[in-house]
Structure formats: C-alpha cells, structure tokens
Amino acid sequence: MSITENITKFRALLPPQVQLVAVSKFHPAEDLLEAYNAGQRIFGESRAQELTAKQKVLPNDIEWHFIGSLQSNKAKDIAPFIHTIHSIDSPKLLQEVNKQAGKHNRIIRVLLELHVAQEESKHGFTPEECREFLQNFNKDAFPYIRICGLMGMASNTDDTSLIQQEFQTLHSLFSSFKESFFADEDYFCELSMGMSDDYPLAIQEGSTLIRIGTSIFGERKY
Numbered sequence: 001m002s003i004t005e006n007i008t009k010f011r012a013l014l015p016p017q018v019q020l021v022a023v024s025k026f027h028p029a030e031d032l033l034e035a036y037n038a039g040q041r042i043f044g045e046s047r048a049q050e051l052t053a054k055q056k057v058l059p060n061d062i063e064w065h066f067i068g069s070l071q072s073n074k075a076k077d078i079a080p081f082i083h084t085i086h087s088i089d090s091p092k093l094l095q096e097v098n099k100q101a102g103k104h105n106r107i108i109r110v111l112l113e114l115h116v117a118q119e120e121s122k123h124g125f126t127p128e129e130c131r132e133f134l135q136n137f138n139k140d141a142f143p144y145i146r147i148c149g150l151m152g153m154a155s156n157t158d159d160t161s162l163i164q165q166e167f168q169t170l171h172s173l174f175s176s177f178k179e180s181f182f183a184d185e186d187y188f189c190e191l192s193m194g195m196s197d198d199y200p201l202a203i204q205e206g207s208t209l210i211r212i213g214t215s216i217f218g219e220r221k222y
Contacts, residue, residue, distance in 0.1 A: 007038035024212030026220035048074035101144035149190030167205035
C-alpha cells in the first residue's frame with residue numbers, strides 16, 4: 001500500500017478521541033509531503049537535526065512532535081516551532097525547554113515520559129519519581145511549559161498480556177496524576193502510547209496519541 005493509502009486507512013480506523021502521530025524519522029521530506037497531501041498534519045521526529053532540516057522545507061501548518069530522547073543542548077534548536085515534546089524525562093530537561101521557549105515567548109506542550117517497560121534501555125521517570133516531581137512542581141516557575149499528559153512505551157515482546165498490563169499501568173497513572181495534580185486543568189488530557197505493533201491494545205487502554213511509523217512509511221529509508 002502507498003503512504004496515501006496507509007494514511008487514509010488510519011484516518012478511517014481511529015476513534016475520534018485518538019490522534020495519529022506519523023513517525024517520519026529516517027524518511028525523506030518527499031514521503032512526509034505525500035502524507036501531508038493525504039491529510040496528515042501531525043508528524044513525529046526523534047532527532048533534532050533531522051527535524052529542523054525538514055521543518056524548513058515543509059508546510060508551515062504541520063504540527064511537529066518530538067518523540068525521541070532529547071538532549072538538553074538540542075532544546076534550543078526546536079524551541080522556535082515545536083508543538084509538543086513527548087519525551088520529558090527529567091526536571092533538568094523541563095527547565096531547559098522552559099528557558100528556550102521563553103526566548104521565543106511561546107508555550108510548548110510537553111508530556112512526561114514514564115518508564116514502565118521491562119527493558120532497561122527505555123528512558124523516563126519511574127512512577128514514583130514522577131509523582132514526587134509533580135508534588136513539588138511549581139507551575140509559576142515554568143511559564144512557558146504546559147504539562148499535557150504522559151507518554152510511555154510497552155516492552156518489546158510478543159506477550160500481549162504484558163503489553164496490555166503496561167498500558168493499563170500508564171493509564172492508571174495518568175488518571176491518578178490528573179486527579180491529584182491537574183483536576184482543574186483541561187489541557188492535561190493526553191496519553192501517548194502505542195506504535196505500529198501494539199497500537200490496537202494502546203487504544204483499548206485509553207491512548208489519545210498513537211505514534212505510527214513503519215505502518216505508514218514502510219521500513220526506514222536512511
């Protein structure tokens with residue numbers, strides 16, 4: 001199937017409360033433009049250099065999401081235009097994003113990345129670290145940041161019961177943090193979980209943003 005056909009399939013498939021983030025890392029700008037022309041507007045990248053290069057040559061109404069591990073020194077490169085950063089995994093990174101967003105007088109939406117998978121290689125706060133961070137979070141000290149929800153990845157496994165359990169854990173933490181820290185904030189509404197191999201389970205367990213790459217663009221090009 002073509003990129004256009006894949007985008008059309010996902011748009012027909014997804015329930016209204018779930019948005020598709022087309023993960024376009026390692027794919028050329030021409031592929032993104034095909035997806036754009038098929039109606040896709042949210043694109044996810046995980047390398048700052050690749051993202052800034054694409055942003056310069058693609059339409060201005062694209063909503064760029066950063067989904068990979070972000071080094072603090074790269075925050076300045078994407079701060080002028082990034083819409084949402086899914087991968088805030090430390091207070092230090094959040095401070096840097098706030099600082100760089102302030103230089104452009106714009107608010108950047110962020111998601112806190114939680115580590116619930118079995119693999120040690122995954123990034124993110126532990127649930128306990130995240131709760132402690134939010135208990136001490138001073139919103140007034142971060143005027144250019146809006147914490148809009150959580151992001152997480154399930155273990156890379158064929159064990160669907162484990163994947164489902166991890167997604168349930170993420171959703172439970174989202175609900176708990178919403179109730180404890182964001183009860184009056186409508187913007188805390190995003191749960192980013194699910195990729196090409198496991199997005200049906202993620203949707204079933206409450207995802208609002210699925211990050212799909214291979215099932216749209218095929219295998220990486222470079």
